[in-house]
Amino acid sequence: MRKIGVQEIEDIAVGAALLGTGGGGDPYIGKLMAIQAIEEYGEITLLDADEVPDDALVVPSSMMGAPTVMLEKAPSGEEALVAFRNLEAYLGEKIYATFPIEAGGVNSMLPFALAARLGLPVVDADGMGRAFPELQMVTFYLDGIPATPAILADEKGNTVLLSTIDNVWTERIARAATVQMGGSAMTAMYSMRGRNLKESGIQNILKLEEEIGRTIRLAKENNVNPVREVIKKVKGYQLFHGKVNDINRKTESGFAKGTATFEGMQENKGETLTLRFQNEHLLARTEQRLLCVTPDLIAVLDAETGLPITTEGIRYGARCIVIGIPCHPKWRTEKGIATVGPKYFGYHVDYVPVEKLVKEGVRS
């Protein structure tokens, strides 16, 4: 158990945006929300998963929708409160703690903003160890934990309570409702017991995010190469060094979908990297080689500062280093690959672990 204040939030926001692999929302908006809540309500207690009683009711806080929309339609905090209160009323039980559903600039911060207002602790665990675009894409789904009862709440005052036969149905109906609600909605779903979170959650993820953020911050202060330091911290690989020369992005069916291409620089001169995303970066390849593919993590970093760039933040001309990070082993199981592997997203490649792609230079 420890306290989370403004500096911790600043660092977590940066690390979360990196593990968010382009999705999960803008870290600037996310940290403003959390910092504002801390300044108004005081520091937040962060618990290790082991500190949560086995039968305690815990509920992740998250936002559903296209990050492109979240940029224009920042959550007020009121929706999250409504979603949690409605879920408590439905379950007839108080919520003991909250936690992030995924890594992401906004989605890692929401639990802090909400926890500060509600006086709840935050648990250091999430359901992905990265970000993914659909709501059945969580380790909880792999472990058979239902998403419903699920509440959606928008900033206008509309709420939806879903009860579905499985989590893929929750995604389908909630996504359609979210589009109508203006492209994003606050959610309260995947309510579970402390023991479920310990077994199924990805633990110490906020700690890792904080360390990533601190690494980038200190590298700047100490005048060392932040990208190299970050790669060491996350046990990742440098995939490509290049300059954005095309970006094609549209908000479609509630997702930010598109492609970015990077013209190689230095060691990658003469090559072109194509990055495909759906809220998150999902596939990186050059003309010759497949570099990294979902569920392994692809992060785009500013070549100079090492700061992560979200899909909606990619700008023409930006000099970037694209890195790859092995995903959590839960995603490399058969059900994991079926749920979030390249085929699910319509890419005609087999999943090959990034460490293998990097070593063997598999042809694309």
Place this chain on the structure above:
Amino acid sequence: MRKIGVQEIEDIAVGAALLGTGGGGDPYIGKLMAIQAIEEYGEITLLDADEVPDDALVVPSSMMGAPTVMLEKAPSGEEALVAFRNLEAYLGEKIYATFPIEAGGVNSMLPFALAARLGLPVVDADGMGRAFPELQMVTFYLDGIPATPAILADEKGNTVLLSTIDNVWTERIARAATVQMGGSAMTAMYSMRGRNLKESGIQNILKLEEEIGRTIRLAKENNVNPVREVIKKVKGYQLFHGKVNDINRKTESGFAKGTATFEGMQENKGETLTLRFQNEHLLARTEQRLLCVTPDLIAVLDAETGLPITTEGIRYGARCIVIGIPCHPKWRTEKGIATVGPKYFGYHVDYVPVEKLVKEGVRS
């Protein structure tokens, strides 16, 4: 109070399909559902609105979605039960009676099928006196009665509970959810008190539907012209006599939308009628004249049998008589026209009452 058996159901189904102006579902499916329920559970009690206690909880039963989908995906009855039980649980109160939300082959029959199973009476009132495609298009909306809490239930076992800031938001979110649920869903919404139904509902609508159905049936038995008899019964007007020569229909955003054209016969020889619909027939015009426009009723009848033809039942070559019927005065108010008038549906004409169009031959 009186009992409704199989013959009454047969007649109501036909009359409801006529007042359903092409929408509201196929009367054959509707009456099968109701007759099956009566045969299994016994006759149903029909109450006049005046017989319902002022503070009794009453809830209409209806189906949401494209009638083209309802044809292929007939409701099992289980969904309706789930929707009603969930609403009762949410409100913490037993439902006293049910009633149809609109006139229509399926939607006028659903309350009977459900009432038989639940042992509830049906009230002789609805919220339109015809059919309309969107769920805020009820007299209850004109009178400020909220649609929510609203339950949607599908045949797979998914349910949605909506709580929205107004009935137009209920329509938007419920429509999107319905599309995901496979194009149709059972609903329990617009719960109200007996006094609301008396003030806001359109009373004795089932009686009128039964009389229309009986008129058509007896005309056939007595060898008199059924169309002429029906027009007298509903105080309507013959608009056009013709043969279907084109039909263009697609299921889009959860609606059956399209256009049908009729080549004039006999007194209309040389003219062409264009009929535009969105689940319901909404506008009828020839090259020269506007004949009838929403919210007045447009019904397409088989020229020989006088039986109503739904939008999805219109077939190339069918000989039809198109009739117009003045709508209930509630729809001719300013809010009524704003809610269901031609401009709302994107037609660039002003609303003119059908009796005026017929007398003055207003140019289209």
